[in-house]
Amino acid sequence: SRLHLTEEFAEDNLGVKDNGDGTLTVTMVAARYGFFPPVIEVPTDTPVKFRIASADVLHGVHVPNTNAATMIVPGYVSEITTSFPTAGKYSFLCNEYCGLGHDSMWSRLIVVEKTAGGS
Numbered sequence: 001s002r003l004h005l006t007e008e009f010a011e012d013n014l015g016v017k018d019n020g021d022g023t024l025t026v027t028m029v030a031a032r033y034g035f036f037p038p039v040i041e042v043p044t045d046t047p048v049k050f051r052i053a054s055a056d057v058l059h060g061v062h063v064p065n066t067n068a069a070t071m072i073v074p075g076y077v078s079e080i081t082t083s084f085p086t087a088g089k090y091s092f093l094c095n096e097y098c099g100l101g102h103d104s105m106w107s108r109l110i111v112v113e114k115t116a117g118g119s
């Protein structure tokens, strides 16, 4: 699959985008052995749609202490829509065996208190 090479998943287009309607879209790539970009920051109590593509093999993602989890199958875009009620530091962890670096495949999700003025 060449899906990960499409413009949406080009390196410069990854990360958090404000949809302008009170929701966010986060575009990420999963690849041996990490999630990119490696740090994502979102506000509390805001619907966030994650769109994640694999650059190589089957990966999975789950965010402990939240309901966010999915498989990331090469050639498909995996979507999770959720919101995070509690500020704090969370981790994206790979939960499908993907090779020798599987156990160290993770990245950071930082949830910050939503400010009164909006996002």
Ligand code: CUA
Residues within 6 Å of the ligand: 031, 032, 033, 058, 059, 060, 094, 095, 096, 097, 098, 099, 101, 102, 103, 105
């Ligand atoms: Cu990626 Cu395990």
